[in-house]
Amino acid sequence: MLLTKTKDIHLRNEREAALAEKFDEVAKQLESYATENDERGTFPFASFNILREAGFFSLTTPEKYGGYEASLYEMTLVLERLAKGDGAVALAAGWQSCLFLNYREGNRWKEEVFAKVCQGVVQNGDILNIFATEKKGGNIFRGSQPETIARKTANGYLISGEKTFATLAPIADPLIVMAWVEDEGVLGEFLVRKSDKVVVKETxxxxxMRSTGSDTIVLNEVFVPEEALLAKATGKDGGLKNRSTFLFIASVFLGVAHAARDFIIDFAKHQQAGSLKKPIAEVPHIQQKIGEMEISLTTSRTLLYSLADKWDRFPHQRNDLLNDFQAAKYTICHQAIRIVELAMRVAGGIGLSKDFKLERHFRDVQCGLSMHPADDMIVEGLAKAALFSE
Structure with a gap:
């Protein structure tokens, strides 16, 4: 399973190698819970305790607030490895990492508020996420106006509404809730602490990706003080367009595919069909499929890490990387599906068994297509850029 058993050309220095070694070991611990978490579809509290003890949640918080201040490249390394152990846990946990990467680049909050939130993560192990999607309106990135409403009161706001696909809902606190500020007609970003007015419905x-805890959060006239309004945003995307998110998603689903690749290679070396007197690894059509898997994996990892490197080394170019990052998300998620499909073909009928680990990877990797931005948005955006940009 471990990438560090063989030379990984994407490990460039001792700091990256240390992260890789550490989270390879963490991934092995997560894997021991992954099958049960998947079968039960329950939130993996034990796995998140492992991540908390490993210091995962403070990786991207700023160093000045006690965090590790990992780069995008370093988080890509970590998340790919964690996803090899449990893709659902890596996906769920990765949202917090991505959140702090984004806020480090363009913080819309008051510094004292951001500092307090960061310290809560580092000192108390707080876990948080942004909750924007709703059942009726869908995703605000497609231009919908939230039905979650924040009504002004004398000393703050009352927030009411429901958020769906609320990943980390069972464990997140505080919550970052996107709500429509009624008296101003703008989108607001609110910091909300859990209370008896905040109900998590197991939906x-x-x-x-059955154990991401992406349940429904119901807010029943939750009072927050005025300072809980962190930022206001206007425009179709709500001011939340952050390119690093796309690589985080790609790294997780590529990690799932990487796990499937490693598993099927070991399987092929030791599996002997009844009609053969040699392992199936020596059969030409099996080698053809594994060779195709290697092409997809190698090109995807090269694309992933080259863009992460460019993001870190050339901050002034980040506004020009949108198309590259979206194309990478599209390409890598599709190639990840292709890798797992080929692994299933190598396995044959046994790959369909619920007792065979590959079946979980096959289901998990399909979920990359549902992650924002969806394929149609990426394709349309790239087409318009090619056709109409000067």
Whole structure:
């Protein structure tokens, strides 16, 4: 399973090698819970305790507030490895990492508020996420106006509404809630602490990524003080367009595919069909499929890490990387699916068994297509850029 068993050309220095070694070991611990978490579809509290003890949640918080201040490249390394152990846990946990990467680049909050939130993560192990999607309106990135409403009161706001696909809902506190500020007609970003006015409804029951805890959060006239309004945003995307998110998603689903690749290679070396007197690894059509898997994996990892490197080394170019990052998300998620499909073909009928680990990878990797931005948004955006940009 471990990438560090063989030379990984994407490890460039001792700091990266140390992170890789550490989170390879963490991934092995996560894997020991992954099958049970998937079968039960319950939130993996034990796995998140492992991540908390490993210091995962403070990796991207700023160093001045006690964090590790990992780069995008370093988080890509970590998340790919964690996803090899448990893709659902890596996906869920990765949202917080991505959140702090984004806020480090363009913080819209008051510094004292951001500092307090960071210190809560480092000192108390707080876990948080942004909750924007709703059942009726869908994702605000497609231009919908939230039905979650923040009504002004004498000393603050009362927030009411429901958020769906609320990843980390069972464990997140504080919550970052996107709500429509009624008296101003703008989108607001609010910091909300859990209370008896915040109810988590267990609604997450999917074919893949079953233990992300992406349940429904119901807010019943939750009072927050005026300072809980962190930022206001206007425009179609709500001011939340952050390119680093796309690589985080790609790294997780590539990690799932990487796990499938490693598993099937070991399987092919030791599996002997009844009609053969040699392992199936020596059969030409099996080698053809594994060779195709290697092409997809190698090109995807090269694309992933080259863009992460460019993001870190050339901050002044980040506004020009949108198309590259979206194309990478599209390409890598599709190639990840292709890798797992080929692994299933190598396995044959046994790959369909619920007792065979590959079946979980096959279901999990399909979920990359549902992650924002969806394929149609990426394709349309790239087409318009090619056709109409000067």
């Amino acid at each position: 997450w029951n999917t074919i893949g």
